[in-house]
Amino acid sequence: MIKNLLNGSFEEKQNCCGCTACSAICPKHCITMQRDSEGFLYPVVNEKECVGCGQCERVCRIKNPVKEAEFEQKAFVVQLLDETQRRESTSGGAFTAIARYILEKNGVVYGAAYDDDLRVCHFRVCDAVELRRFRNSKYVQSFLGDAFSKVKEDLKQGRWVCFSGTPCQVEGLKSYLGRDYETLVTVDVVCRAVGSPTVFESYMKMQKKKYGDNISAILFRDKHHGYKYSNMTVRDNEGRVVYARGVESDPMLRAFFSNICDRPSCYNCLFKKRYRVSDFTIWDCFQIHDINSDMDDDKGTTNMLIHTDKGRRIFGEINSVRRYECRPEDILVPQSAMFKSVPYNFRREAFMKDFSESPSGSQTLIEYFPDSYSVKIKRIARLILVKTGMHDRVKRIYKKVKGS
Ligand SMILES: Cc1cc2nc3c(=O)[nH]c(=O)nc-3n(C[C@H](O)[C@H](O)[C@H](O)COP(=O)(O)OP(=O)(O)OC[C@H]3O[C@@H](n4cnc5c(N)ncnc54)[C@H](O)[C@@H]3O)c2cc1C
Structure with missing residues (x-):
């Protein structure tokens, strides 16, 4: 039987990524996923119902990691x-x-989207218009709910299924399924980490207080000012941008990129590697000008690594993209989020404590990430650079200097 981690220490919680495989596989349905104060889900076993079959332990990919083995990739x-x-x-x-x-094969797609309360959850869609909800990264852990068992039902009915998520979610799903399905296609993102749902909910309350309840969309990575200076953007019901702030000034983005509210398991992530169990791994390509200067460079480009024959065959049949084949080494950056866990932020414990004790958590966000004069200056400087077309050049020089 797996350990009840809901009230566990930080170190114990590092042993659970919340993938839900243990809860989905339990034959007695006696494992429920419950939220801790940070909003992350952990399995809780009803010991009275548990028959000690051990399936929950065997399916866990943190207890039983997949050994990484080299294979050919495109x-x-x-x-x-x-x-x-x-x-x-x-x-x-x-x-x-x-x-x-x-979807063109009459299949279904699973991905992360906002629910009516703007919480990030996994949904199932069978219609191309609905796919819009999955687009754009949400830097918060998504609630999987019963997505794994629904995927299994779809597969048993012979339907094509595309499941997209973080690497731990994809490994969890494959472990739960326990065998290959020819009609299952998995896509994982290179994932820096996932942020606290509770922190995001407080942030959203703050935004709603400011802009009213008529918020129709929130985008962590809006290309309002181009791909390379993407913004946290809030849109109203008419689609108008009512708020747009970059990574230097939006408190939620600053919290996420300073690693102050990530899931404990993200600081020691076992799913960071080159050779993966998914069919496709996708991530940001900011260096397209170095790879193929014929492709435009400020509207967004995805790096893609294909791990399987099925993935190669499917990508060969896709004609809705412009593509350029390169060597894996051209797009793999050794120090990137594909390989390295985020470093632990030593202010995390204090932040989370202050956050849970504050009457409105958003106050803590503002206190830790204030809109100070230096932040304001950075924001104005970035906007001027974007508007004068100098942003990319200056960013490249800054990176070079920082690197050296
Ligand atoms: C939490 C997170 C961290 C990331 N960190 C990095 C990084 O450090 N470096 C990097 O290069 N790229 C990172 N990415 C990937 C990157 O943001 C893009 O998703 C990727 O470039 C693919 O872009 P796209 O335009 O092809 O598709 P997108 O429009 O980004 O769609 C990709 C898919 O991501 C899924 N998704 C979105 N949010 C979540 C979520 N919270 N949980 C699970 N699945 C989700 C959606 O279901 C969708 O299917 C991260 C993505 C996420 C979700």
């Missing part, structure tokens, strides 16, 4: 031809191209 940089959908996507829209291919 690498591409990808841009969706549909410019509207590409703009709505985080990078080049490769995910949408794969998902649309599956």
Whole structure:
């Protein structure tokens, strides 16, 4: 029987990524996923019902990690031809191209979207219009709910299924399924980490207080000012941008990129590797000018690594993208989020404590990430650089200097 971690220490909680495989596989349905104060889900076993079969332990990919073994991979940089959908996507829209291919086969697609209360959850869609909800990264852990068992039902009925998520979610799903299905296509993102749902909910309350309840969309990576300076954006019911702040000034983005509210398991992530169990791994391509200067470089490009024959075959049949094949080494950056866990932020414990004790958590966000004079200056400087077309050049020089 797996351990009840809901009230466990930080170190104990590092042993659970919340993938739900243990709860989905339990033959007695006696494991429920429950939220801790940070909003992350942990399995809780009803010991009275448990028969000690051990399936929950065996399915766990943290207890039983997949051994990484080398195999042949194909690498591409990808841009969706549909410019509207590409703009709505985080990078080049490769995910949408794969998902649309599956829907054309009368299949279903699983991905992360907002529910009516703007919480991030996994949903199942069978219609291309609905795919829009999955586009754009949400830097918060998504609630999987009963997605794994629904995927299994769809597969048993012989339907094509595309499941997209973080690497731990994809490994969890494959472990739960326990065998290969020819009609299952899995897409994982290179994932830096996932942020606290509770922190995001407080942030959203703050935004709603400011802009009213008529918020129709929130995008962590809006290309309002181009791909390379993407913004946290809030849109109202008429689609108007009512708030747009970059990574230097939006408190939620600053909290996420300073690693102050990530899931404990993200600081020691076992799913960071090159050779994965998914069919496709996708991530941001900011260096397209170095790989293929014929492809435009400020509307978003996806790096794609294909791990399986099935993935190669499917990508060969997709005609909704511009692509350029390169060597995997051209797009793999050794120090990137594909390989390295985020470092622990030593202010995390204090932040989370202050956050839970504050009457409105958003106050803590503002206190830790204030809109100080230096932040304001950075924001104005970035906007001037974007508007004068100097942003990319200055960013490249800054990176070079920082690197050296
Ligand atoms: C939490 C997170 C962290 C990331 N960290 C990095 C990083 O450090 N470096 C990097 O290069 N790329 C990172 N990415 C990937 C990147 O943001 C893009 O998703 C990727 O470039 C693919 O872009 P796209 O335009 O092809 O598709 P997108 O429009 O981004 O769609 C991709 C898919 O991501 C899924 N998704 C979105 N949010 C979540 C979520 N919270 N949980 C599970 N699945 C989700 C959606 O279901 C969708 O299917 C991260 C993504 C996420 C979700």
